[in-house]
Amino acid sequence: MNYRRTFLQALLLFCGERNIDPQRITSLSGISLRELNTKTKFNLTNQQLENVWKNIVQLSGDELIGLHFGATMQIAALNTIGQIIQTSNTVKEALQHACSLVHLITDFYTIQIEEKTKTFTITFQKNDGFDNFPTARNQMGDFLITFTLYELKGLVLENPKPIKASLLTYKKIYDREYQNILKCSTKKNDNYSLEFKKDYLKTKIITANYEIQNLLIEQINKLQNPTSLNGGFSKKIFNFLIANSYLYSLSIESVAGNFNLSVRTLQRKLKEEGVSYLQIVEEVRKSLAIHYIQNSTSSIKEISSILGYAEPSGFVRAFKKWTGKTPSEYRHKYK
Incomplete structure (x- = not known):
């Protein structure tokens, strides 16, 4: 399956629901919408993705659109989540499998899980060599942190709340929106991260x-x-x-x-x-x-x-x- 093609299709569908014309986005970004929707082997370059995110931010006027999209991506990610569920028994195992799958969606980040005495942290570590795509990297980081949080909610019969979160793109003027989306205190950092109570790692996932x-x-x-x-x-x-x-x-x-x-x-x-x-x-x-x-x-x-x-x-x-x-x-x- 071409996950990056599916991701872009889902992103454009999301934009269409917000009255942002997908045809205009792709046209401005140098992408053929017809080829995207008809060619299963459609190749999406990082420069095209940079153009897409720049145009979406500009047309929407929403700097947090990556965060908003991340909270609504479950259906488009079914095939990935299906793989995780079928090979995992606990949240820890599911996260470990997710770490090995993130490259299917983006080159910009690697996921790392760090366990401490009472907590654990999911960190989205920036990969080197992608400084020429700042908008795409930042929006993908915003997307990944909310996508991960809301998918975790779908794995168990409870509503896990992070202790705290860190954002590379943090701006104090958006504190209220961060709270609405992430349900925890948020600060600026060089990488994206979510911290939870360690006991959550042992939680059994459901099918x-x-x-x-x-x-x-x-x-x-x-x-x-x-x-x-x-x-x-x-x-x-x-x-x-x-x-x-x-x-x-x-x-x-x-x-x-x-x-x-x-x-x-x-x-x-x-x-x-x-x-x-x-x-x-x-x-x-x-x-x-x-x-x-x-x-x-x-x-x-x-x-x-x-x-x-x-x-x-x-x-x-x-x-x-x-x-x-x-x-x-x-x-x-x-x-």
């Missing part, structure tokens, strides 16, 4: 999320654009959540940031269509819950955790409110 990821990617077109929502913007938010929030609960701040909007503007645009953000989140959970109960073999506990419920009992109550049946009763009915 249920990979089953659900595959199930979702196969059926995502059927789940998008629900008839229960009338407005175009509210459907866009719903589609974004369906595609990206099945592994964790996205805050309204994170969603607004991914659309390059303030929370107030997002709320106003939804209000104009007669719907609130919480109503859309509820509709997403309902759609995914019914879909997973009908089509997957995952346990009620696993599904409730993936959908963001702290306890299975809360999920069971919500499901019964939506359908009039408990998840177990509903699954038995549709077997």
Whole structure:
């Protein structure tokens, strides 16, 4: 599989969802969009990647777009994550395998895992020889740190929070956005890093999320654009959540940031269509819950955790409110 081609396709799709024209990005970057989408052996050079990231930052006006993209890349990375899950039993093993796979996506960084007495650190070490591609290297670093964090959330039935993070591109004016995305204190450093409690390395990973990821990617077109929502913007938010929030609960701040909007503007645009953000989140959970109960073999506990419920009992109550049946009763009915 050509992972760099898949990465660029996913990045352009992400930009399209933010109303940044992929055709314009590729044209300005000296890339044929038609060849990218039709040639499986498409070769992406580092200079082309530098041009792509420069144009995306300029057209979006978003210096943190690499961070935002990293938090929404799960579906495009399914094949890589599948390899990791199939060959790993614990978080430590999964990270060790991820270290050997990062070169499939980028030449700019090497991943290192350092264990200490009570903590461990994931460091994205800059590789030498790529100073001529500063924008691409910085944005790829931003992407990798959030991508890794959010993929870790998809490997276990919990929401791991870093103790602290370091960014090569750190700017104090973005402290609030760093907190929204990374959920920890952030500082500037020569490399990117995430530090966690050491006990997390021993955590068993689950296969249920990979089953659900595959199930979702196969059926995502059927789940998008629900008839229960009338407005175009509210459907866009719903589609974004369906595609990206099945592994964790996205805050309204994170969603607004991914659309390059303030929370107030997002709320106003939804209000104009007669719907609130919480109503859309509820509709997403309902759609995914019914879909997973009908089509997957995952346990009620696993599904409730993936959908963001702290306890299975809360999920069971919500499901019964939506359908009039408990998840177990509903699954038995549709077997």
